[in-house]
Amino acid sequence: MPNRFNAHLGLRPVDPIIRRLRSLANLTDSDVELVRGLTERRERHGPGEQLIAEGDGAGRPRFVVSGWACRQRLMPDGRRQIFSLLLPGDGVGFGARPSLSSVVALTALETVDASVLQDTVRRGASPGLARALAAADLREDALLLDHAVRLGRLTAFERVAHFMLELQQRLEIAGLGDRQRFPLPLTQEILADALGLSIVHVNRTLQQLRRAGLIELRSGVAILREPEALARICDYRTPAVAPNKAA
Amino acid sequence: MPNRFNAHLGLRPVDPIIRRLRSLANLTDSDVELVRGLTERRERHGPGEQLIAEGDGAGRPRFVVSGWACRQRLMPDGRRQIFSLLLPGDGVGFGARPSLSSVVALTALETVDASVLQDTVRRGASPGLARALAAADLREDALLLDHAVRLGRLTAFERVAHFMLELQQRLEIAGLGDRQRFPLPLTQEILADALGLSIVHVNRTLQQLRRAGLIELRSGVAILREPEALARICDYRTPAVAPNKAA
DNA sequence: TTCGGTCACTAACCTATGTAATCGCAAGTG
DNA sequence: CACTTGCGATTACATAGGTTAGTGACCGAA
Numbered sequence: 089m090p091n092r093f094n095a096h097l098g099l100r101p102v103d104p105i106i107r108r109l110r111s112l113a114n115l116t117d118s119d120v121e122l123v124r125g126l127t128e129r130r131e132r133h134g135p136g137e138q139l140i141a142e143g144d145g146a147g148r149p150r151f152v153v154s155g156w157a158c159r160q161r162l163m164p165d166g167r168r169q170i171f172s173l174l175l176p177g178d179g180v181g182f183g184a185r186p187s188l189s190s191v192v193a194l195t196a197l198e199t200v201d202a203s204v205l206q207d208t209v210r211r212g213a214s215p216g217l218a219r220a221l222a223a224a225d226l227r228e229d230a231l232l233l234d235h236a237v238r239l240g241r242l243t244a245f246e247r248v249a250h251f252m253l254e255l256q257q258r259l260e261i262a263g264l265g266d267r268q269r270f271p272l273p274l275t276q277e278i279l280a281d282a283l284g285l286s287i288v289h290v291n292r293t294l295q296q297l298r299r300a301g302l303i304e305l306r307s308g309v310a311i312l313r314e315p316e317a318l319a320r321i322c323d324y325r326t327p328a329v330a331p332n333k334a335a
Numbered sequence: 336m337p338n339r340f341n342a343h344l345g346l347r348p349v350d351p352i353i354r355r356l357r358s359l360a361n362l363t364d365s366d367v368e369l370v371r372g373l374t375e376r377r378e379r380h381g382p383g384e385q386l387i388a389e390g391d392g393a394g395r396p397r398f399v400v401s402g403w404a405c406r407q408r409l410m411p412d413g414r415r416q417i418f419s420l421l422l423p424g425d426g427v428g429f430g431a432r433p434s435l436s437s438v439v440a441l442t443a444l445e446t447v448d449a450s451v452l453q454d455t456v457r458r459g460a461s462p463g464l465a466r467a468l469a470a471a472d473l474r475e476d477a478l479l480l481d482h483a484v485r486l487g488r489l490t491a492f493e494r495v496a497h498f499m500l501e502l503q504q505r506l507e508i509a510g511l512g513d514r515q516r517f518p519l520p521l522t523q524e525i526l527a528d529a530l531g532l533s534i535v536h537v538n539r540t541l542q543q544l545r546r547a548g549l550i551e552l553r554s555g556v557a558i559l560r561e562p563e564a565l566a567r568i569c570d571y572r573t574p575a576v577a578p579n580k581a582a
Numbered sequence: 583t584t585c586g587g588t589c590a591c592t593a594a595c596c597t598a599t600g601t602a603a604t605c606g607c608a609a610g611t612g
Numbered sequence: 613c614a615c616t617t618g619c620g621a622t623t624a625c626a627t628a629g630g631t632t633a634g635t636g637a638c639c640g641a642a
Contacts, residue, residue: 161484163570169484185469188477222432230435232479237408237416239486240531244629275589284487286630291591293629323410491599522619533600538621 102126102200104262105151108177111261112227113219122205122214126151129201133157133193139180140191146184149206152176155197156273159189160281170282172231173255177262179224182206195273230327239284244293246322247283252303253324256312272310349373349447351509352398355424358508359470362463369452369461373398376448380404380440386427387438393431396453399423402444403520406436407528417529419478420502424509426471429453442520477574486531489569491540494530497569499550503559504573519557 106123109115115123130153133139139157140147157174171189174180179202180191209218234254238247255272259265280290297303302318304311312318319325353370356362362370378397380386386404387394404421418436421427426449427438456465481501485494502519506512527537544550549565551558559565566572 161480163484163488165570167488169487171480171483185473188473188480226432226435232483233408233418233435236418236479236483236486237410239483240416241410241414276591277589287590288592288631289629295591323412523621524619534620535601535622536599539599542621 100124100127101153101198102151104153104175104177104264105200107263108224108261109217109220112223113216115216115220116214119214119216122208122217126200126202126205131199131201133197133199135193135195135197137193137197138190139193139197139199140187142187142190144187146186147181149182149202150180150199151202152178152180153198153200155193155195157191157193157197158278158282159191161189168281169284170278171235172228173282175255175258175262176264179221182221183225194278227327242322244283244285244289245296247285248279248290248293248297249302249318250322250324251279251283252310252312253315253318253322255310256315257326267315268313269309269311271308272305273308347371347374348400348445349398351400351422351424351511352447354510355471355508356464356467359474360463360466362467363461366461366463369455369464373447373449373452378446378448380444380446382440382442382444384440384444385437386440386444386446387434389434389437391434393433394428396429396449397427397446398449399425399427400445400447402440402442404438404440404444405525405529406438408436415528416531417525418482419475420529422502422505422509423511426468429468430472441525474574491530491532491536492543493569494532495526495537495540495544496549496565497571498526498530499557499559500562500565500569500571502557503562514562515560516556516558518555519552520555 102123105126106115106120109119109123131150133155139150142161152174154176156176157180159171159174160168161171162168173194174191180199181187182202205217206221208214209221212218231254234250238250242250256265256267256270259270260267264271276290276294277287279285280287283290285293294303294305298305302312302314302321304313349370352373353362353367356366356370377400380402386397389408399421401423404427406418406421407415408418409415420441421438427446428434429449452464453468455461456468459465478501481497485497489497503512503514503517506517507514511518523537523541524534526532527534530537532540541550541552545552549559549561549568551560
């Protein structure tokens with residue numbers, strides 16, 4: 089629970105958002121100030137809580153501040169497919185279209201309302217933030233295609249490796265991990281539903297990666313021992329981030 | 336090769352486009368006239384030809400008039416994942432963002448340039464067409480999520496059934512099939528790359544569906560003998576089409 | 583403290599799916 | 613005509629991954 093406590097340590101709850109947006113486009117000081125101001129309307133959600141239901145119209149836009157969530161779809165027989173994970177710094181509910189998937193908290197989750205930011209962008213008052221949101225959208229689409237390739241064409245071993253690398257990269261951008269280490273507060277069941285595998289096989293595959301000396305998992309923290317080897321295994325390409333390119 | 340030949344039979348090459356757009360939003364007579372006018376700048380592509388490469392900037396917008404294409408991604412070792420099929424009436428290259436996947440012709444393919452239409456929409460001169468394009472975009476996203484569920488959570492049997500139902504529905508809208516019968520000019524290899532299966536297993540699964548009396552395939556034509564049974568097998572839900580809803 | 587619940591982990595077994603190798607047919611093509 | 617080439621079909625075999633069942637560690641609630 090990051091709070092006023094760590095403010096004087098230079099850590100603010102909205103930092104992941106700022107880091108994320110800055111990785112997508114150049115922001116002016118006033119852009120950053122605006123994001124800092126979002127600290128007001130906060131919401132807390134328990135694990136399992138649904139933020140958005142499938143088919144919901146455009147809801148309030150929000151940013152995840154802490155905790156993890158996901159987009160998913162459920163089948164009537166209980167099978168679940170997770171489309172993407174929402175990490176601190178990620179936006180939800182932007183875009184004025186009915187949601188095609190539900191959004192569910194996977195851990196205790198904290199969000200802030202981003203209506204102010206969205207209004208500012210719509211008013212045309214911040215080209216920087218506008219570009220950042222557009223880039224975030226593009227990035228999300230790219231991740232979904234990566235995910236489809238993972239599900240359709242990668243083996244379990246490759247899938248897990250690929251997924252770990254994606255998480256590392258995203259969390260590092262959010263300031264929540266380094267090139268080798270990051271928090272991973274997911275059960276193996278959640279991993280299974282994201283990767284299109286069974287729980288048991290996720291477990292097997294993680295063991296395999298461990299035994300190969302490629303990763304390490306301990307109490308909610310993942311360590312990539314050999315990021316380059318992992319990347320070779322699954323043909324992971326670090327996405328080109330273009331913070332300086334105008335539209 | 337539909338041409339001036341069948342014009343006096345009431346069949347025009349742009350008909351699939353008109354039917355498609357009409358299924359997405361109400362069009363005025365002048366909207367339809369505009370689409371009819373697109374017949375000019377036509378392009379022909381041979382099977383295998385790449386229309387758009389991964390990373391290409393916003394290209395000319397086009398509609399598929401005849402033939403099939405797909406969005407896909409290739410892995411260095413030759414594995415391929417197809418993300419979506421592009422059927423007559425479908426648009427490509429709208430949206431001013433770099434393409435995240437390449438677009439490749441699967442059969443002989445005919446397209447028309449849609450720049451005029453896009454300009455009209457951008458000028459705000461046709462709310463109907465604007466809504467249609469937005470709806471097409473939304474629909475495309477929805478199909479991609481369906482696809483992810485197919486790849487991640489459906490068995491081969493369910494995948495093929497689901498895919499056939501999707502094609503039936505889309506082709507019927509385009510006026511290229513009825514509730515049971517539609518053209519299917521795809522090799523089993525292409526099906527495999529779309530469904531995340533091996534060629535052999537696609538063959539097996541098709542046999543299985545045939546023996547079960549659910550489908551029939553003959554010389555490029557698919558027949559769904561039991562559409563309802565198929566839909567039950569894979570929990571296929573006909574997407575809600577909302578041609579009358581304003582944004 | 584005990585109890586119930588969740589989760590990681592394991593083992594045994596089963597089956598869906600992939601791989602490799604052929605065959606035959608139909609449609610070019612020279 | 614002989615000769616490819618591409619594609620669907622089929623078989624035999626190998627294996628990745630699913631299913632079921634169970635254990636023990638941990639943890640919060642009573």
